[in-house]
Amino acid sequence: xxxxxxxxxxxxxxxxxxxxxxxxxxxxxxxxxxxxxxxxxxxxxxxxxxxxxxxxxxxxxxxxxxxxxxxxxxxxxxxxxxxxxxxxxxxxxxxxxxxxxxxxxxxxxxxxxxxxxx
Amino acid sequence: xxxxxxxxxxxxxxxxxxxxxxxxxxxxxxxxxxxxxxxxxxxxxxxxxxxxxxxxxxxxxxxxxxxxxxxxxxxxxxxxxxxxxxxxxxxxxxxxxxxxxxxxxxxxxxxxxxxxxxxxxxxxxxxxxxxxxxxxxxxxxxxxxxxxxxxxxxxxxxxxxxxxxxxxxxxxxxxxxxxxxxxxxxxxxxxxxxxxxxxxxxxxxxxxxxxxxxxxxxxxxxxxxxxxxxxxxxxxxxxxxxxxxxxxxxxxxxxxxxxxxxxxxxxxxxxxxxxxxxxxxxxxxxxxxxxxxxxxxxxxxxxxxxxxxxxxxxxxxxxxxxxxxx
Numbered sequence: 001x002x003x004x005x006x007x008x009x010x011x012x013x014x015x016x017x018x019x020x021x022x023x024x025x026x027x028x029x030x031x032x033x034x035x036x037x038x039x040x041x042x043x044x045x046x047x048x049x050x051x052x053x054x055x056x057x058x059x060x061x062x063x064x065x066x067x068x069x070x071x072x073x074x075x076x077x078x079x080x081x082x083x084x085x086x087x088x089x090x091x092x093x094x095x096x097x098x099x100x101x102x103x104x105x106x107x108x109x110x111x112x113x114x115x116x117x118x
Numbered sequence: 119x120x121x122x123x124x125x126x127x128x129x130x131x132x133x134x135x136x137x138x139x140x141x142x143x144x145x146x147x148x149x150x151x152x153x154x155x156x157x158x159x160x161x162x163x164x165x166x167x168x169x170x171x172x173x174x175x176x177x178x179x180x181x182x183x184x185x186x187x188x189x190x191x192x193x194x195x196x197x198x199x200x201x202x203x204x205x206x207x208x209x210x211x212x213x214x215x216x217x218x219x220x221x222x223x224x225x226x227x228x229x230x231x232x233x234x235x236x237x238x239x240x241x242x243x244x245x246x247x248x249x250x251x252x253x254x255x256x257x258x259x260x261x262x263x264x265x266x267x268x269x270x271x272x273x274x275x276x277x278x279x280x281x282x283x284x285x286x287x288x289x290x291x292x293x294x295x296x297x298x299x300x301x302x303x304x305x306x307x308x309x310x311x312x313x314x315x316x317x318x319x320x321x322x323x324x325x326x327x328x329x330x331x332x333x334x335x336x337x338x339x340x341x342x343x344x345x346x347x348x349x350x351x352x353x354x355x356x357x358x359x360x361x362x363x364x365x366x367x368x369x370x371x372x373x374x375x376x377x378x379x380x381x382x383x384x385x386x387x388x389x390x391x392x393x394x395x396x397x398x399x400x401x402x403x404x405x406x407x408x409x410x411x412x413x414x415x416x417x418x419x420x421x422x423x424x425x426x427x428x429x430x431x432x433x434x435x436x437x438x439x440x441x442x443x444x
Contacts, residue, residue: 042154046158059167109201
């Protein structure tokens with residue numbers, strides 16, 4: 001049981017990463033691909049935050065009488081990554097809107113044929 | 119007990135991810151993604167990352183979901199049936215996953231205090247930052263002071279994303295007369311409730327902005343929360359009215375202003391004989407200098423994030439309204 005607890009977080013991270021990866025490579029719909037990319041991205045966040053956790057530690061905000069804090073560095077890296085992530089997602093989504101306007105579809109397989117027609 | 123919460127929440131996260139794979143209704147997929155973000159935020163809280171949880175809840179579950187729904191309004195909510203065999207992707211994913219699982223076995227055990235990640239710079243941040251920077255929230259100290267240069271880069275990326283979205287979509291302004299029916303005109307209850315809630319959201323955003331030095335929060339979260347207040351206004355009362363409250367032009371200026379405010383702190387510290395973003399030089403007392411520097415750059419971050427998020431929403435929202443007329 002201890003062994004499972006030690007690695008459970010990492011395994012879930014790998015599962016989520018692969019779930020996102022699967023959506024990205026198997027889905028035809030571009031919006032769904034973006035959702036897949038976001039799931040992949042969140043799994044990376046989860047990996048970083050998992051590594052920053054110290055058992056028995058507390059959130060890295062100074063409190064009288066507490067000596068054990070979790071690692072603040074991964075928190076900083078991921079905090080900014082989340083905001084940058086939504087900004088890049090927005091760029092991706094606006095590309096999809098433009099694709100819809102130009103080709104009339106957001107399904108990858110249909111889009112290919114239209115491209116040939118032009 | 120904490121382990122049990124962790125186990126259950128991570129399990130729920132995995133189930134939500136499976137739901138995203140299986141479902142064909144994209145509206146449901148986007149809603150599940152919102153739930154996924156909220157669950158992640160809860161897990162971040164249980165892993166002591168309160169600042170990150172704050173950001174994930176406001177950005178992932180709030181703004182991302184709204185933007186994806188805005189896209190769905192333009193591209194349709196049904197995913198077409200997929201004729202491809204899903205065997206090859208499944209095989210690729212299984213092999214990659216197996217390799218990664220094998221890799222995790224070499225990872226140090228979860229939560230041990232002597233893991234390599236905790237032995238490099240982290241002890242210095244934890245022990246020295248309250249003395250050197252003088253703030254109780256170490257995440258803010260590291261974000262704004264030690265890694266201030268990095269955060270400036272991130273703010274520029276956010277700004278660049280707004281430039282990208284606006285040049286791809288642009289904000290369509292319409293004359294008042296031919297503006298289509300917009301907003302939820304019929305729903306009087308929503309109008310009243312929104313009017314009550316919006317000032318509170320803005321007040322909370324200001325609290326998060328200026329209390330970020332002492333508790334969880336800061337410019338990134340505050341900017342997103344403030345943008346959420348105006349997005350709510352635009353959804354309930356319609357975009358034309360929202361444009362009159364905060365015009366798209368004004369937002370573009372504000373987005374640039376925030377980045378420039380941040381960078382100008384760096385230039386000012388150089389003019390005082392320090393290095394770029396060396397807050398110690400901002401005042402006679404180094405600790406006071408750190409405080410001034412952090413408050414100003416967090417304000418810059420907050421202004422830019424607010425302006426960028428709202429501009430992106432305007433861009434998507436005005437597209438949706440235009441396509442509805444056709």
